[in-house]
Amino acid sequence: MTAFMDAAAVYIALLMFLSLYRAIIGPRTLDRLVATNVIATKTVLLICWLAVTRCTHYYVDVALVFALGGFTAAIAVVKAIGRGELR
Numbered sequence: 001m002t003a004f005m006d007a008a009a010v011y012i013a014l015l016m017f018l019s020l021y022r023a024i025i026g027p028r029t030l031d032r033l034v035a036t037n038v039i040a041t042k043t044v045l046l047i048c049w050l051a052v053t054r055c056t057h058y059y060v061d062v063a064l065v066f067a068l069g070g071f072t073a074a075i076a077v078v079k080a081i082g083r084g085e086l087r
Contacts, residue, residue, distance in 0.1 A: 009049055016042045029086055033077055040070030
């Protein structure tokens with residue numbers, strides 16, 4: 001079972017790098033925003049995976065704080081786009 005979970009973590013990390021490519025090359029600002037949200041979500045998923053494999057609940061707290069920070073950053077970027085400060 002652990003080999004399957006390790007393979008899933010590697011696959012999620014690969015998907016994060018593909019999203020990073022979209023965040024850098026994305027043709028529009030909203031494409032970049034969605035890609036960074038995907039990266040943040042997958043990071044939270046990997047932190048929770050780490051909590052399960054290490055049998056500690058402290059990592060879940062870190063994942064929740066990271067998710068809150070990602071959500072706050074996304075709202076800030078959307079407000080900046082709405083004001084016309086970002087293109």
